[in-house]
């Protein structure tokens with residue numbers, strides 16, 4: 001039986017030869033045009049990256065190695081008695097490019113379990129922060145403290161050959177994924193549960209054990225964590241957390257440095273922090289209206305007030321998607337199955353019926369539909385996880401799966417330092433006046 005490491009390397013060698021051929025024989029093919037407006041507007045629509053793990057279509061949503069979320073829910077192995085996919089499976093799929101067997105998933109679970117020990121000095125470093133520090137700050141500090149464990153950094157310092165980069169990156173990625181649930185659970189219990197920590201249960205799967213260490217034993221919550229980790233794992237290469245991890249990794253910063261950088265991006269309210277912003281916004285709405293089940297007129301008035309104050313409606317809109325996020329739909333399905341009468345979940349669904357027509361009426365907003373963050377918090381609150389500042393840490397643990405699988409691919413394919421060209425406004429104006437040539441026309 002080939003190990004996961006050998007299997008990955010065999011696949012990567014094939015793709016590496018293909019990439020060399022593409023660049024050598026087709027490298028001069030033009031793939032598009034760039035408008036001046038695009039370099040001022042967040043490079044929207046410019047294809048500038050190659051990412052193996054997943055691909056986003058504006059209307060169909062995310063596909064992981066070609067598989068949509070409903071397909072994965074059907075095809076990926078489940079925990080015994082469960083019906084949600086195990087995140088070990090989506091990681092295997094993203095890394096190797098093939099659907100895993102039950103045995104592959106079990107092996108992955110065992111591998112992460114063996115590597116999950118977090119040294120005490122990492123926990124002590126987190127303890128040095130005030131408890132009031134945002135959980136994402138504590139998370140990034142924990143990851144940075146763990147960086148001392150990097151195989152890649154050590155081997156690079158010893159003078160490793162370029163051909164070998166992929167191996168210590170692979171090892172670091174596995175170690176980091178294995179250890180993140182413990183770090184995240186430690187932060188949760190420290191900040192919200194009086195420091196009463198829960199030891200891991202080696203018999204559970206990666207997400208089940210994470211739920212257990214957080215202090216949630218309800219099987220429904222374990223199932224939610226499996227689904228949550230799977231659907232939040234990746235969203236092609238250009239999103240802020242994936243792109244940042246890739247960019248920082250391209251400087252040959254080790255996986256700990258690169259992932260911590262990505263997590264700093266995830267901590268922004270226009271990206272991963274939107275999940276906490278959604279629940280905060282709904283709680284504030286309920287308080288202001290004085291009801292835990294506001295009606296659609298009340299929701300509409302609150303949305304209009306939010307907009308009139310120059311704020312965004314959190315959980316709505318997207319840089320690429322132009323329809324309801326399939327990750328929102330997957331969570332809605334989970335809600336319908338496990339908690340159809342929950343008032344907060346029903347409020348999320350009432351918001352879904354109310355917000356899109358309002359945003360549609362504002363011309364500048366390109367996507368009036370909900371994204372993944374519009375739903376996730378309400379499901380967590382149902383099981384008692386009300387501490388919404390922690391939600392982005394859950395997202396971060398999940399996102400490790402995609403961005404670290406991608407980092408393994410980056411090094412195995414020998415991708416170079418990323419360094420796009422920038423121009424100054426002065427140069428753009430001079431070009432518009434015909435005084436300078438910037439783009440060679």
Ligand SMILES: CC(=O)SCCNC(=O)CCNC(=O)[C@H](O)C(C)(C)COP(=O)(O)OP(=O)(O)OC[C@H]1O[C@@H](n2cnc3c(N)ncnc32)[C@H](O)[C@@H]1OP(=O)(O)O
Pocket residue numbers: 044269270271272274307311312313314315316317318319320364365366367371372373
């Ligand atoms: C996991 C994820 O990262 S999913 C995204 C999570 N983020 C959120 O939910 C925050 C709310 N949404 C937003 O802020 C945006 O829709 C983003 C950041 C997700 C996408 O941004 P863009 O690609 O720039 O969207 P778009 O081109 O539609 O923006 C055009 C204008 O509409 C506004 N707009 C977009 N979405 C919204 C919204 N939900 N509420 C109010 N205004 C919005 C933008 O702020 C922008 O206004 P401006 O020109 O005055 O600055």
Ligand SMILES: O=C([O-])CC(=O)C(=O)O
Pocket residue numbers: 234235238239240241319320371372
């Ligand atoms: O794709 C994006 O830009 C944001 C997003 O939904 C994600 O990263 O999950």
